[in-house]
Amino acid sequence: MSINLPMLMLNDIRKSYDRLEVLKGISMEVQKGELVTFVGPSGCGKTTLLRIIGGFTPLDSGEVILDGQRIDHLPPNLRDTRICFQNYALFPHMTVAENIGYGLKIKKWKKARIQGRVEELLKLVKLEGLGGRMIDKLSGGQQQRVALARALSLEPKVLLLDEPLSNLDANLRLMMRGEIRKLQERLKITTIFVTHDQFEAISISDRIVVLHEGRIQQIGSPVEIYERPTNEFIASFVGYVNFLDGVIEKVDRGLERATASTSIGEIHFVPEREINVGDRVKLVIRPETISLSRSEPRVSNNVFQGKVEIGMYVGSLAKYTVEVKGGKIIIDQSNPRETGIFKTDEKIYLSIPENIHLLMKH
Amino acid sequence: MAKAESLYVPQSNLWERVKTFVNAELVNILATLLFLLLVLFLLYPIIAVLIKSVKGPQGLTFSYYLKFFTKGYYFRSLTNTLLLGFINTVVCLVVGFCLAYLTTRGPLSLRKPLKIVSMMPLIAPPYLFAISLIILFGHNGIMTKAFGIKWSLYGFTGVVVAQTLAFIPLAYLMIENTLRSLNPNLEESAYDLGASETTIIRTITIPLLAPGILKAGLLVFVMTIAEFGNAAILGGRTPFLAPDTYTMIIGEADFEMGSVLSVILIIPCIIIFFLHNYILTGKKFTTIGGKPVASEPRKMTPFVQIPFLIISCTAGLAIIISFAVVLIASFTKILGINNQIVLTHIKNFDSNLAIYNSIKVSLVAALIGAIIGTLLAYVIVRGKFFGRSFIEMISLSGFALPGTVIGIGYLLAFNTPPLKLTGGIMILALNCVFRFLAVGVEAGISKLHQINIEIEEASSDLGANFMTTFYKIVLPLMFPAFIAGFIYTFMTTIVSLSAVVFLVSPGFDLAAVKIFDAAVYGEIGNASATTMKLVVIVIICMIILNFVTKKTGFDISRKKGSVTV
Numbered sequence: 001m002s003i004n005l006p007m008l009m010l011n012d013i014r015k016s017y018d019r020l021e022v023l024k025g026i027s028m029e030v031q032k033g034e035l036v037t038f039v040g041p042s043g044c045g046k047t048t049l050l051r052i053i054g055g056f057t058p059l060d061s062g063e064v065i066l067d068g069q070r071i072d073h074l075p076p077n078l079r080d081t082r083i084c085f086q087n088y089a090l091f092p093h094m095t096v097a098e099n100i101g102y103g104l105k106i107k108k109w110k111k112a113r114i115q116g117r118v119e120e121l122l123k124l125v126k127l128e129g130l131g132g133r134m135i136d137k138l139s140g141g142q143q144q145r146v147a148l149a150r151a152l153s154l155e156p157k158v159l160l161l162d163e164p165l166s167n168l169d170a171n172l173r174l175m176m177r178g179e180i181r182k183l184q185e186r187l188k189i190t191t192i193f194v195t196h197d198q199f200e201a202i203s204i205s206d207r208i209v210v211l212h213e214g215r216i217q218q219i220g221s222p223v224e225i226y227e228r229p230t231n232e233f234i235a236s237f238v239g240y241v242n243f244l245d246g247v248i249e250k251v252d253r254g255l256e257r258a259t260a261s262t263s264i265g266e267i268h269f270v271p272e273r274e275i276n277v278g279d280r281v282k283l284v285i286r287p288e289t290i291s292l293s294r295s296e297p298r299v300s301n302n303v304f305q306g307k308v309e310i311g312m313y314v315g316s317l318a319k320y321t322v323e324v325k326g327g328k329i330i331i332d333q334s335n336p337r338e339t340g341i342f343k344t345d346e347k348i349y350l351s352i353p354e355n356i357h358l359l360m361k362h
Numbered sequence: 363m364a365k366a367e368s369l370y371v372p373q374s375n376l377w378e379r380v381k382t383f384v385n386a387e388l389v390n391i392l393a394t395l396l397f398l399l400l401v402l403f404l405l406y407p408i409i410a411v412l413i414k415s416v417k418g419p420q421g422l423t424f425s426y427y428l429k430f431f432t433k434g435y436y437f438r439s440l441t442n443t444l445l446l447g448f449i450n451t452v453v454c455l456v457v458g459f460c461l462a463y464l465t466t467r468g469p470l471s472l473r474k475p476l477k478i479v480s481m482m483p484l485i486a487p488p489y490l491f492a493i494s495l496i497i498l499f500g501h502n503g504i505m506t507k508a509f510g511i512k513w514s515l516y517g518f519t520g521v522v523v524a525q526t527l528a529f530i531p532l533a534y535l536m537i538e539n540t541l542r543s544l545n546p547n548l549e550e551s552a553y554d555l556g557a558s559e560t561t562i563i564r565t566i567t568i569p570l571l572a573p574g575i576l577k578a579g580l581l582v583f584v585m586t587i588a589e590f591g592n593a594a595i596l597g598g599r600t601p602f603l604a605p606d607t608y609t610m611i612i613g614e615a616d617f618e619m620g621s622v623l624s625v626i627l628i629i630p631c632i633i634i635f636f637l638h639n640y641i642l643t644g645k646k647f648t649t650i651g652g653k654p655v656a657s658e659p660r661k662m663t664p665f666v667q668i669p670f671l672i673i674s675c676t677a678g679l680a681i682i683i684s685f686a687v688v689l690i691a692s693f694t695k696i697l698g699i700n701n702q703i704v705l706t707h708i709k710n711f712d713s714n715l716a717i718y719n720s721i722k723v724s725l726v727a728a729l730i731g732a733i734i735g736t737l738l739a740y741v742i743v744r745g746k747f748f749g750r751s752f753i754e755m756i757s758l759s760g761f762a763l764p765g766t767v768i769g770i771g772y773l774l775a776f777n778t779p780p781l782k783l784t785g786g787i788m789i790l791a792l793n794c795v796f797r798f799l800a801v802g803v804e805a806g807i808s809k810l811h812q813i814n815i816e817i818e819e820a821s822s823d824l825g826a827n828f829m830t831t832f833y834k835i836v837l838p839l840m841f842p843a844f845i846a847g848f849i850y851t852f853m854t855t856i857v858s859l860s861a862v863v864f865l866v867s868p869g870f871d872l873a874a875v876k877i878f879d880a881a882v883y884g885e886i887g888n889a890s891a892t893t894m895k896l897v898v899i900v901i902i903c904m905i906i907l908n909f910v911t912k913k914t915g916f917d918i919s920r921k922k923g924s925v926t927v
Contacts, residue, residue: 055554075661076554077553077558083554091548091566102557106555
């Protein structure tokens, strides 16, 4: 088998509920051993897509191809995919071990073999010795691990995780996020992870699929999604962003420099793509890329004078809204102790870096 | 300090002091009054039966009980009754489960029609099925004559069939309710892990539903063994406890043996009432939160779908046919013998007079029942006195008490001055009030739980006393529950047979009793027509109730005791 053959392929998947089209033609591939996240606001179709892959929701048209074979006509019990539901769906009338061994028992494994495998899985998810417990005697994090172990018991080709962390409190969520990723990398198991939390997606994935209104908006690595979003929706979905509308004034291909005129003045930048004078663009400037200072910085490009309108100190960073001539800019200053905390109405200088992501306007 | 003292106004006036006391203690006074009413009209009659069963000419005696257990006939009526209860429960649970599974998991197009059919018996008095069976399989029944069927309707099997059809909705509703609240992800997980549908049902669905199924089973069991009409009409020579009690009292005027039979009948009912309310509560598997997921219709495998459909459709068809033949019989001279269309049964004067009487009694019962129910709900929820849960328990226990026992109890308890009620219309109304109290009280309780106590506190904070708060705030908010209690009591009273059959006086016939007599004497047209009139009245009540339910959010059809005996 060729290494390049994707583990999972989706071809033009469409699904409507009544008249409402929730998936409008989804096509993508997931490579073996990859962790791919479906992310998007609620109602974007991400859970429906996951349920279609798992076989719980019939699709209207399109193909689901798992490891080279079409599976979209198969019921869930005949597919080599295993799902972890958001609410874990652990069987409350069974012990931890019975839950994990359920699928093995269905497959008619011998008792001793089931026991061995269950022990192995308990160790894998760090629940050694808890096999005899009832489900309601477990904490949320432990239940999450049981659900994971149960889904892994049959060594599925693709693991489907539907918002697996949304029922955990903030600290536990961070910890489990790391553990799931570690486990996934160790087992090299192809995984699809559904979440509405963009930062969770960025921190856990090999690749992210941003879904919005039933369409794939962008597929890319976390860095690509964050730094080079392909449209305004994605840019603002993954963190706050300053958008500046502008027109290209000058393009110097030799020096790889360009200048755009915007409402706050001229901005010089390194063009990341082919642009021409007169193009109308949107500049995407992340708040944490802008630096602030009391005195005028030595660099001459992209320095603007402004006045602090709102300053918010949040410990690890300080958030400012700065009024400049022609607009307002949001700035995140990390490590504020080092640079000093600015007061409301204080006059400051802000300098915008030259690596700026551009969105073309049509 | 001086300032505080100056605010203190001494209460010199005795009247003022009484008023203050009444205001402060009103909930407790009300609770005491209600408690006395419950004792008088619910506990005392039962105690009277108990006493009668052990009171010989020379004081305490167990000779009547000895007679019961030594004389084969009596004992057989106990074993028959228990066996009937058992078979009936099993059949109702199986049919109820199949129906509930199909209406929650099955194809969308089937869900609604199946649901409607399985709820249909709710609008009919249980004895409608006895009448339809007589029309079809009686000595002159349509099927008997058409196919020469040798099956003898009168006896054990006839009663089982009629009872099963009558109590399908009870089992169905309770199972459907638990099935609907079952997290669909659980079954999907099992499916995902490789289980087939039959395996899922066996290892996941049924084990998780077990508490709900058990509860439904207990309820069906109690309702079945206490049911009077079907067993009395179709029992033939087969003895059953409830109709035998009637024969003892009305036929042979043997109050002692009648009481013994009643006590024997009431024992399983009380045991089950306690099991149902106190042992099974809280025994529910909890599942972990998260957003509730709607159950998507999934493809049922033919292995499951076909048998489930066969069972469900057989039951559904039987229900529809039962309604149809009774409806047709009301408009034909003698269905099966002389199929001439006539209106004589519908126009029958005695039948209409009985309906009129029934409406009168039911209106009285409904008014009293709704008032007592609302007040009881209030003291149960807001009262802070000792024995509150005891009051709640007795007021909800009515549904578990067999009507025949209450009937005898009232006959024994209220036959002598100063509490002579026999022969009047009040005794007919009151027994129903207290037997059917449960639903009105539960409606009130659930409505009150929706009303934040702070609303009442705000009212008193603004200077209103208890009475004002109750009238201006509590009553208006509880009004929907009051209406629900009113209509429910009306509806159940008008079809109720088992208790009033002991209490009607000659010359004042009630519709239910009239139907019973007509069915026993084979006046099928008359029985059918009167039954259909009751069905129409119940349908009207249901429509109003449905409207009230939508306003209150209290779903009466899902509460216990919603099927009458």
